């Protein structure tokens with residue numbers, strides 16, 4: 180049955196925000212609600228996008244496709260919302276020691292060099308950078324509010340009838356939602372610390388068993404920790420110790436610690452997002468783990484194309500791969 184009711188996007192983290200901008204571009208009527216009472220991972224994120232991963236400098240999943248799309252997407256979005264938040268920046272991975280350097284040199288033939296520039300001291304990664312997620316979210320919230328489509332409000336099941344369909348972009352909270360908690364999430368709590376120092380470089384992101392990110396206000400961020408044993412929104416002494424030791428292993432000895440950020444990454448067991456409509460009026464856009472910044476733009480476009488009937492969703496991300504978990 181045709182209906183003029185709008186869609187509802189539940190949650191304005193990176194996922195809900197990026198999907199909402201794609202709904203606007205496609206002229207799909209919607210509202211977006213965000214609860215101030217729930218934990219939000221996006222405000223804690225370093226926001227880094229990096230097409231290379233792991234000891235063997237492998238290309239990340241779908242790197243070319245995702246990165247070709249995310250650059251123009253975020254650049255155009257800055258113009259739309261009138262705020263700077265996209266910072267392309269080289270990322271440097273120093274060799275940990277002479278053995279590691281030799282180990283990589285021995286494998287140079289097997290490594291894909293599309294994003295790499297080798298030097299004596301380490302490897303530079305091109306097409307990396309970071310998104311200031313807090314600025315993206317705040318400026319988008321104002322933009323949506325000015326259009327009259329944003330509400331600071333907690334969604335409850337009774338609200339469903341007012342909408343054509345509800346698309347849940349709840350991040351970690353999906354694991355507590357009876358509709359979605361059957362999905363194989365594997366959440367990972369993380370912390371990072373903002374600090375002042377004169378020692379790190381301001382020209383690039385340093386990545387050595389952690390990262391140091393230069394911020395526009397002159398401070399830096401060091402991150403990030405991973406833990407799977409507890410999911411409170413509070414910082415822990417052990418994670419703070421771990422971040423301080425990362426600072427020292429990245430060569431920073433004089434610093435002033437400023438603020439700690441805590442979030443819970445909505446990661447999944449098969450390391451692929453959960454995207455799509457489960458039924459005509461129930462959908463999900465979640466499971467972006469530690470890569471919300473690089474994964475969500477491309478898959479928001481895919482989701483919108485699927486909603487408009489233009490294209491099937493990629494099977495690796497489609498929620499259909501878990502439809503057996505929902506059958507009664």
Ligand SMILES: Cc1cc2nc3c(=O)[nH]c(=O)nc-3n(C[C@H](O)[C@H](O)[C@H](O)COP(=O)(O)OP(=O)(O)OC[C@H]3O[C@@H](n4cnc5c(N)ncnc54)[C@H](O)[C@@H]3O)c2cc1C
Pocket residue numbers: 189190191192193194195212213214215216217218219220221222223224225226227228332333334335348349350351352368369370371402403404440441442443444445464465466467468469470471472473
């Ligand atoms: C320390 C740390 C560092 C990270 N670094 C990076 C990085 O460098 N690069 C990167 O790409 N990613 C990074 N991440 C991961 C990134 O944070 C996530 O991929 C991303 O934030 C997920 O976004 P989301 O919108 O799915 O979830 P969230 O940001 O958690 O947003 C979910 C939103 O839904 C709202 N909500 C939930 N339930 C309801 C309800 N019933 N009604 C209304 N609203 C609701 C919540 O209030 C919240 O605002 C990091 C994460 C952490 C913790």
